[in-house]
Amino acid sequence: MNPESGQVSGGPIRLIILGYGIRGRTYAAYAMAHPGDSKVGGIAEPFGEVPDTVGCRTWKGWREALESDVEADAVVIALPDRLHHDSCIKALERGCHVLLEKPIGCTWEECESIREAQKRAQKLVLTGYVLRYAPFYKTLRTIIASGAIGELTSVHHLAAISYGKSAHAYCRGNWSVEAKGTGMLVNKCTHDFDLIEWWTRSRHCKKVSSFGSLFHWKPENRPAGAADRCMNCPAEVKAGCPFDAYKIYYDRTDLRYHFADESDEAILKMIETSPYGRCVYACGNDSVDHQTVLMEYEGGLTIILEMESYSQQRNRITHFYGTRGEVIADERTIRVMPFLGETKIVEPTQSGHHGGGDTMIMAEFARLVQTASPARYSALLDDVMESHKIAFLAEVSRRTGKTMDVPA
Numbered sequence: 001m002n003p004e005s006g007q008v009s010g011g012p013i014r015l016i017i018l019g020y021g022i023r024g025r026t027y028a029a030y031a032m033a034h035p036g037d038s039k040v041g042g043i044a045e046p047f048g049e050v051p052d053t054v055g056c057r058t059w060k061g062w063r064e065a066l067e068s069d070v071e072a073d074a075v076v077i078a079l080p081d082r083l084h085h086d087s088c089i090k091a092l093e094r095g096c097h098v099l100l101e102k103p104i105g106c107t108w109e110e111c112e113s114i115r116e117a118q119k120r121a122q123k124l125v126l127t128g129y130v131l132r133y134a135p136f137y138k139t140l141r142t143i144i145a146s147g148a149i150g151e152l153t154s155v156h157h158l159a160a161i162s163y164g165k166s167a168h169a170y171c172r173g174n175w176s177v178e179a180k181g182t183g184m185l186v187n188k189c190t191h192d193f194d195l196i197e198w199w200t201r202s203r204h205c206k207k208v209s210s211f212g213s214l215f216h217w218k219p220e221n222r223p224a225g226a227a228d229r230c231m232n233c234p235a236e237v238k239a240g241c242p243f244d245a246y247k248i249y250y251d252r253t254d255l256r257y258h259f260a261d262e263s264d265e266a267i268l269k270m271i272e273t274s275p276y277g278r279c280v281y282a283c284g285n286d287s288v289d290h291q292t293v294l295m296e297y298e299g300g301l302t303i304i305l306e307m308e309s310y311s312q313q314r315n316r317i318t319h320f321y322g323t324r325g326e327v328i329a330d331e332r333t334i335r336v337m338p339f340l341g342e343t344k345i346v347e348p349t350q351s352g353h354h355g356g357g358d359t360m361i362m363a364e365f366a367r368l369v370q371t372a373s374p375a376r377y378s379a380l381l382d383d384v385m386e387s388h389k390i391a392f393l394a395e396v397s398r399r400t401g402k403t404m405d406v407p408a
């Protein structure tokens, strides 16, 4: 027994999962494959089916699940961003530890409110920054921290979303309208802000400014003759459109994991009936499709973060400049180029989604629930607050055109 958390060591942690979309399914699949460290006691999901093979209680809404008498040590929050705050507070008040998908909340005030609730409850709130747990990013951080390229002077970080993924999430999907969630920068790039904070660690970001807009997926760019849904679009217009839903979801298969049923038949039906079959120029979206963030850190370190929808590849490319060399990392290879000495290529082993981070965060969550202390719980949440602060201030800068001071 961990005397501080009250968790029985060695036994699986009992979970309630809120939301059985992509992330909820990922975490449930982990628990089913690792019965020694976690067990799903119930899932809340209003729309999708939870297969009988999961073998647990089900509810239609997250409140019902948390108000039920199902015993649970922890709650996994895999709900849309706008439901993170209320569900996290309720889970903590129920006495549960929480694995909370990112971002923590939709506003800085929501993030602070969750931090206060965490401190009151003295439970763990681990946020879904899965890349921190991926071998690639762990290795990269070790190399930078080792001083192999001296002191960092600047970092250029590109988050290339790819036109297919970006059309899916930020034009047709969950994050297409800023007022309904967090917008693209906070939703997508809190991963990147988190990595940047993790790499720069002890330094404080002093100033942030940002530029960005919705450049292309808007009605004035709609090709003549295009229909509101891809299924009705004339063949000659369709042929010239890379964003055609049939090309993105039917001809290619790499984005099908977003849907519970990935069969050809289900994908065709989805294109005909769901929001993901709409013309990208007629989605009523207002999320940006590209954005740049400039940051100045204590000591003079400068960082550029670039988020781009219109890329072929979906990856992150980071170029670190230091006083003794450079490192270029592209999620496959880390090229370490000291000014004195040989260039070294490092290729960490990776497997699974997010380079293995999805599996490793769940293993770490179960371990922390069983072994960590309340002081560590608080430290873990504090650790990811700063990156959210910078992301929200970057959004203020984009909207106001002002450079923002980042309070310590």
Ligand SMILES: NC(=O)c1ccc[n+]([C@@H]2O[C@H](COP(=O)([O-])OP(=O)(O)OC[C@H]3O[C@@H](n4cnc5c(N)ncnc54)[C@H](O)[C@@H]3O)[C@@H](O)[C@H]2O)c1
Residues within 6 Å of the ligand: 018, 019, 020, 021, 022, 023, 024, 044, 045, 046, 047, 048, 060, 061, 062, 063, 077, 078, 079, 080, 081, 083, 101, 102, 103, 128, 129, 130, 174, 187, 354
């Ligand atoms: N860590 C990561 O890398 C990563 C990747 C993708 C998404 N996310 C985050 O995970 C969260 C979920 O994203 P997703 O891609 O799985 O979205 P999703 O739409 O696939 O899943 C969300 C699910 O919540 C369900 N839901 C909605 N209202 C509900 C309610 N009242 N009660 C219970 N369930 C409800 C929806 O029906 C849906 O199935 C988001 O906050 C997102 O930002 C994190």
